Amino acid sequence: MMETIHSVPLEYYLALSGFIFAIGVIGVLTRRNAIIIFMSIELMLNSVNLSLVAFSSFLGNNDGQVFVFFVMAVAAAEAAIGLAIVLALFRIKKTVYVDEVNLLKW
Amino acid sequence: MKIEIVVFLNILYLKVEITVILFYILGAIAIASAVGTVASKHPVVSAVSLVLHFFMLAGMYLTLQAQFVSIMQILVYAGAIMVLVIFVIMLLNLGDEEKLKENINVRKLIALSMGAVLIFQLTIIALATSSDLTQMSISAINNGTVEAIGQTMFTKYIFHFEAISLLLLVAIIGALMLARRKKPEEIQEGATEL
Numbered sequence: 001m002m003e004t005i006h007s008v009p010l011e012y013y014l015a016l017s018g019f020i021f022a023i024g025v026i027g028v029l030t031r032r033n034a035i036i037i038f039m040s041i042e043l044m045l046n047s048v049n050l051s052l053v054a055f056s057s058f059l060g061n062n063d064g065q066v067f068v069f070f071v072m073a074v075a076a077a078e079a080a081i082g083l084a085i086v087l088a089l090f091r092i093k094k095t096v097y098v099d100e101v102n103l104l105k106w
Numbered sequence: 107m108k109i110e111i112v113v114f115l116n117i118l119y120l121k122v123e124i125t126v127i128l129f130y131i132l133g134a135i136a137i138a139s140a141v142g143t144v145a146s147k148h149p150v151v152s153a154v155s156l157v158l159h160f161f162m163l164a165g166m167y168l169t170l171q172a173q174f175v176s177i178m179q180i181l182v183y184a185g186a187i188m189v190l191v192i193f194v195i196m197l198l199n200l201g202d203e204e205k206l207k208e209n210i211n212v213r214k215l216i217a218l219s220m221g222a223v224l225i226f227q228l229t230i231i232a233l234a235t236s237s238d239l240t241q242m243s244i245s246a247i248n249n250g251t252v253e254a255i256g257q258t259m260f261t262k263y264i265f266h267f268e269a270i271s272l273l274l275l276v277a278i279i280g281a282l283m284l285a286r287r288k289k290p291e292e293i294q295e296g297a298t299e300l
Binding site: 024038078079 | 225232245
């Protein structure tokens with residue numbers, strides 16, 4: 001029998017991660033403010049990070065924690081570019097509500 | 107680095123380790139602050155509850171014995187990314203989201219029902235399936251250290267690491283190009299296009 005650390009089962013972490021991911025999806029679908037949509041995307045990225053770290057710890061393999069760093073780097077790049085787009089949009093259209101940005105809508 | 111503190115719940119006569127208690131406390135606050143992020147009317151309230159959410163996740167990583175990821179979560183997310191978001195909110199001087207009330211009902215209803223289905227799929231089914239991974243592996247204690255993560259990142263994933271650095275460079279240049287203040291003649295051209 002392998003020696004283990006006492007903790008809640010893996011499924012609890014995965015369920016929590018899935019719940020937070022679903023909250024992020026609801027945020028992206030219901031909110032119209034581009035900045036809040038960004039924050040919901042960050043929520044989803046973070047919930048995936050949580051499940052990666054949970055798998056990493058329960059399997060005793062730290063590849064998952066390395067992936068978390070890559071996800072964080074991508075999230076940082078996405079935040080910088082996305083907020084620059086929001087700023088540029090605000091200069092042109094004076095709004096951050098995605099409803100009012102319909103240039104490409106036929 | 108195993109947390110040795112054992113808490114006795116005298117009422118229930120149960121011996122529970124502190125990581126288990128912390129999981130429930132941190133998880134409850136994490137869900138509450140995630141809902142607060144999505145549901146609050148004002149962007150600043152959303153941003154502050156998202157910072158709270160990031161701190162709760164950092165604590166959750168500590169219960170998973172991932173110390174370095176936990177510190178990086180606070181430094182990168184709560185430190186860098188959220189400062190950027192709050193800076194943009196302050197710069198744009200936004201008010202509440204109020205004038206869009208009339209056209210959101212049908213879309214919001216569909217979105218919420220799809221979200222409910224997603225919550226069911228991800229949560230209930232994850233809880234219903236049982237795996238043999240009920241306890242954390244003992245090697246998790248040493249896997250979360252800076253040394254172990256550096257060992258993996260700079261040997262097995264060195265190419266990915268370099269690719270990520272290139273991505274960050276491209277992101278810096280792209281953000282500079284997008285947010286740069288246009289010269290007056292360029293703004294004129296852009297206005298005629300729109």
